[in-house]
Amino acid sequence: MNGTRLQRYGGLLLLALALALGPLFLQNGFHYNVAILAGLNAIVCIGLNLLIGYAGQISLGHAGFYALGAYASAILPDRFGFHPLGAMITGAVAVGLIAFAVARPILRLKGHYLAMATLGMGIIVSIVLDQEVDITGGPDGMPVGDLSAFGYVVSGNLAWYTLVAILLFITVWLALNLVHSPVGRALKAVHGSEIAAAAMGVDVFHYKVLVFVVSAIIASVAGSIFAHYSGFITPDEGSFIHSIELVTMVVLGGMASITGSIVGAVLLTVLPQMLADFHDYEMIVFGAILMSMMILMPKGLVPTLAGLFKGRRS
Amino acid sequence: MLAEFLQFLFSGLTVGAIYGLIGLGFAVIYNASHVINFAQGEFVMIGGMATVFLMKAGVPMPLAILIAIAGAAAVGWVLARFGIETARGSTVVGLIIITIGASILLRGLAQVIWDRNFHALPAFAGDTPIQILGAALLPQSLIIGTALVLTMLGLRLFFEHTRIGKAMQATAIDPLAAQLVGIDTRRIVRLSFVLSAALGAMAGVLVAPITMTYANVGVMLGLKGFAATIVGGLGNPLGAIAGGLIVGIAEAMTAGYLTSAYKDAVAFIIILFVLLFMPNGLFGRAEVTKV
Amino acid sequence: MTFLRVTGLSKSFGGVKAVDQVDFTVKAGHVFSIIGPNGAGKTTLFNLLTGLTMPDAGAIILDGEDVTGLPAHQLAARGVSRSFQNLQIFFNMTALENVMVGNHLHTTRRFLPCLFGSSSVRDSEARTRIFAEELMHYVGLGDYVDADASALPYGALKRLEIARALATRPRILMLDEPAAGLNPAETAEIDALIKRIAEDGITVLLVEHDMHLVWGVSDHIMVLNHGRVLAEGTAEEIRANPEVVEAYLGHRARER
Numbered sequence: 001m002n003g004t005r006l007q008r009y010g011g012l013l014l015l016a017l018a019l020a021l022g023p024l025f026l027q028n029g030f031h032y033n034v035a036i037l038a039g040l041n042a043i044v045c046i047g048l049n050l051l052i053g054y055a056g057q058i059s060l061g062h063a064g065f066y067a068l069g070a071y072a073s074a075i076l077p078d079r080f081g082f083h084p085l086g087a088m089i090t091g092a093v094a095v096g097l098i099a100f101a102v103a104r105p106i107l108r109l110k111g112h113y114l115a116m117a118t119l120g121m122g123i124i125v126s127i128v129l130d131q132e133v134d135i136t137g138g139p140d141g142m143p144v145g146d147l148s149a150f151g152y153v154v155s156g157n158l159a160w161y162t163l164v165a166i167l168l169f170i171t172v173w174l175a176l177n178l179v180h181s182p183v184g185r186a187l188k189a190v191h192g193s194e195i196a197a198a199a200m201g202v203d204v205f206h207y208k209v210l211v212f213v214v215s216a217i218i219a220s221v222a223g224s225i226f227a228h229y230s231g232f233i234t235p236d237e238g239s240f241i242h243s244i245e246l247v248t249m250v251v252l253g254g255m256a257s258i259t260g261s262i263v264g265a266v267l268l269t270v271l272p273q274m275l276a277d278f279h280d281y282e283m284i285v286f287g288a289i290l291m292s293m294m295i296l297m298p299k300g301l302v303p304t305l306a307g308l309f310k311g312r313r314s
Numbered sequence: 315m316l317a318e319f320l321q322f323l324f325s326g327l328t329v330g331a332i333y334g335l336i337g338l339g340f341a342v343i344y345n346a347s348h349v350i351n352f353a354q355g356e357f358v359m360i361g362g363m364a365t366v367f368l369m370k371a372g373v374p375m376p377l378a379i380l381i382a383i384a385g386a387a388a389v390g391w392v393l394a395r396f397g398i399e400t401a402r403g404s405t406v407v408g409l410i411i412i413t414i415g416a417s418i419l420l421r422g423l424a425q426v427i428w429d430r431n432f433h434a435l436p437a438f439a440g441d442t443p444i445q446i447l448g449a450a451l452l453p454q455s456l457i458i459g460t461a462l463v464l465t466m467l468g469l470r471l472f473f474e475h476t477r478i479g480k481a482m483q484a485t486a487i488d489p490l491a492a493q494l495v496g497i498d499t500r501r502i503v504r505l506s507f508v509l510s511a512a513l514g515a516m517a518g519v520l521v522a523p524i525t526m527t528y529a530n531v532g533v534m535l536g537l538k539g540f541a542a543t544i545v546g547g548l549g550n551p552l553g554a555i556a557g558g559l560i561v562g563i564a565e566a567m568t569a570g571y572l573t574s575a576y577k578d579a580v581a582f583i584i585i586l587f588v589l590l591f592m593p594n595g596l597f598g599r600a601e602v603t604k605v
Numbered sequence: 606m607t608f609l610r611v612t613g614l615s616k617s618f619g620g621v622k623a624v625d626q627v628d629f630t631v632k633a634g635h636v637f638s639i640i641g642p643n644g645a646g647k648t649t650l651f652n653l654l655t656g657l658t659m660p661d662a663g664a665i666i667l668d669g670e671d672v673t674g675l676p677a678h679q680l681a682a683r684g685v686s687r688s689f690q691n692l693q694i695f696f697n698m699t700a701l702e703n704v705m706v707g708n709h710l711h712t713t714r715r716f717l718p719c720l721f722g723s724s725s726v727r728d729s730e731a732r733t734r735i736f737a738e739e740l741m742h743y744v745g746l747g748d749y750v751d752a753d754a755s756a757l758p759y760g761a762l763k764r765l766e767i768a769r770a771l772a773t774r775p776r777i778l779m780l781d782e783p784a785a786g787l788n789p790a791e792t793a794e795i796d797a798l799i800k801r802i803a804e805d806g807i808t809v810l811l812v813e814h815d816m817h818l819v820w821g822v823s824d825h826i827m828v829l830n831h832g833r834v835l836a837e838g839t840a841e842e843i844r845a846n847p848e849v850v851e852a853y854l855g856h857r858a859r860e861r
Contacts, residue, residue: 120589290411
């Protein structure tokens with residue numbers, strides 16, 4: 001076993017330990033709520049980081065995929081009698097297909113144009129959710145049924161925490177496998193230089209579409225889980241602001257860093273809760289952090305700190 | 315029939331002119347720095363909100379407007395100096411995030427300094443509509459149209475007949491060459507932010523009597539202005555105006571003839587359509603990557 | 606034996622004929638050099654041959670197969686690889702990973718095995734890593750195996766591009782000004798490296814301004830001027846060709 005693999009499994013072990021010990025530090029429902037939301041955000045961000053940090057393709061519309069997953073889990077069981085798991089999978093498959101359909105034309109665009117196209121796509125989703133009142137309940141939102149499987153209904157803080165912790169662990173494990181494989185290297189190559197990647201035999205467009213679809217499916221599943229957990233969803237889940245929050249988490253934690261995505265998601269989920277007492281100043285602090293982070297540490301927290309540590313050691 | 319159509323056309327041209335002015339701001343900054351300024355909508359907000367609150371403090375309207383526009387321009391300078399310049403070497407994504415951070419920060423500040431309520435500004439020339447073939451045209455619409463034309467003429471004079479304006483043009487065409495002939499490109503970038511902040515604030519003042527203004531008014535207006543720029547071809551000032559008018563008219567016609575529910579989606583559907591079929595906008599040039 | 610045959614290849618950009626009715630054939634195992642003044646169309650020709658630019662007309666026959674108009678990654682799969690005149694390094698990776706990307710087509714890269722970290726992927730990764738390390742030693746970059754690509758000096762990056770191109774296991778390697786910006790000692794190393802690559806049976810297509818390098822390594826030389834073939838032949842024939850001397854060499858000599 002070589003160094004990087006040792007690090008990888010050591011990291012996974014640490015994560016498992018942290019997740020298992022988490023409940024010892026969670027003292028009330030509020031703490032659990034924050035932890036569960038942070039975990040769900042982390043899952044979405046890991047997927048999004050594959051797209052933004054690894055493959056270098058920005059998306060300002062991923063909240064749209066998250067919301068579609070959430071609404072699939074709300075609407076399909078209620079109106080069409082789907083099993084909650086069936087609804088979740090149907091939602092994920094549908095989102096995957098939508099992402100595939102839009103990825104093909106959209107991912108031919110670069111930089112600002114890609115940002116604008118994904119932004120437009122996300123906003124259209126949220127406007128549809130807002131306006132189709134008969135199906136979605138419109139801006140007032142709609143209730144979501146329980147998540148049940150094999151005769152067991154997920155309820156209570158600890159059960160939800162456990163479920164999200166397991167899903168997060170699986171996501172991290174799969175993402176680490178992927179980034180340490182030829183696929184992950186191809187994604188980074190697409191980011192580094194598209195023409196060189198193509199000249200080395202990497203089917204650039206194939207990998208862009210692949211990672212876009214994968215990240216969309218991950219967002220959809222996390223959205224489904226969130227819908228069942230919160231029991232009530234509104235079109236805000238798919239808003240432009242939510243898309244921005246997700247991108248911010250990725251960038252704050254660190255581009256092309258799985259650990260970074262977890263750190264970014266946790267920080268930006270916990271921070272607003274802590275700032276809730278200063279509700280009026282929340283946006284000021286949030287905006288200031290965003291700007292100063294990007295100016296002072298453009299690589300994000302984890303890579304910057306890791307770089308400092310590496311520099312001091314050698 | 316015709317009256318109805320004209321009515322929609324007037325309202326479309328009015329908001330379209332506003333989108334165009336905002337889009338012009340995007341184009342000016344993009345040309346100078348290749349930055350897409352996601353805080354452009356906040357300049358619009360500052361223009362409207364500052365005018366409202368200055369007038370509440372007893373400042374006469376024309377002076378309030380001037381101070382508001384100057385204030386927005388100052389914010390633009392600060393953003394360029396401390397947000398963009400200090401982040402030299404950032405990636406496209408990094409710069410996008412910095413301006414998004416600025417947008418959130420400015421909205422937060424507006425909520426604290428002013429408030430979270432909706433405010434109306436009195437129309438500049440009264441509310442008595444002018445009847446044209448059965449359609450009502452608000453005097454404010456005429457003012458907006460006039461302002462747009464004057465702005466275009468002013469910018470044209472500025473870009474073609476002043477030293478600094480020509481320097482901005484040169485920087486837009488080839489930043490490296492501009493630097494080589496002694497143009498201070500950092501100053502150009504700052505100036506571009508000041509100029510487009512002023513343009514945005516002006517749009518904000520002009521539109522406030524029609525749509526009301528509030529701390530978050532800039533979000534949608536900014537995005538629609540961006541849409542105008544994309545439709546017209548990124549970095550093409552005249553294209554941005556045309557793009558704004560196209561988006562505005564399409565929106566008004568959709569709201570009038572089809573459904574007002576999807577009015578806000580129109581701009582984004584147009585964007586997707588343009589990006590997918592004419593990736594360089596209606597009036598843009600193709601970019602070529604050199605190997 | 607002919608390995609690459611190009612006929613009537615043409616490409617214009619906005620009315621300017623960058624490559625105009627170019628014909629040539631490259632024998633297997635040869636070092637075939639393309640020289641010509643700046644703007645003669647050399648890089649455009651490379652971009653056409655490697656699928657980064659689509660030709661307006663003409664045909665590219667690679668080892669008997671018509672590969673005209675195939676995209677870059679499909680040409681790579683058929684054994685075409687290249688380096689870039691202005692470096693196209695993946696600066697977001699280590700030097701070794703850069704070379705490993707070159708081996709992409711020979712790795713186990715199906716999505717699901719990669720996602721689940723199957724043992725076949727692990728074995729393939731271990732093989733790729735060893736192969737990439739060997740290649741870095743081969744081009745003389747043994748000291749930089751674990752370094753970030755961004756930490757390498759310019760001369761090393763030039764060789765990193767060659768190692769990365771070799772990792773594709775090419776049948777034909779196209780080098781776009783591999784010695785540009787290098788000092789004489791570094792150029793001599795590139796000279797030796799090209800000869801070794803050719804000895805190992807890889808056909809080399811070389812674009813280069815350094816004439817000492819070109820005279821030393823080439824089996825055959827083609828001169829491009831204004832997108833057209835001006836002359837073709839061995840080093841001696843080219844040097845003796847008055848047209849070439851006037852259009853290109855003489856021009857250069859006067860500069861000095």
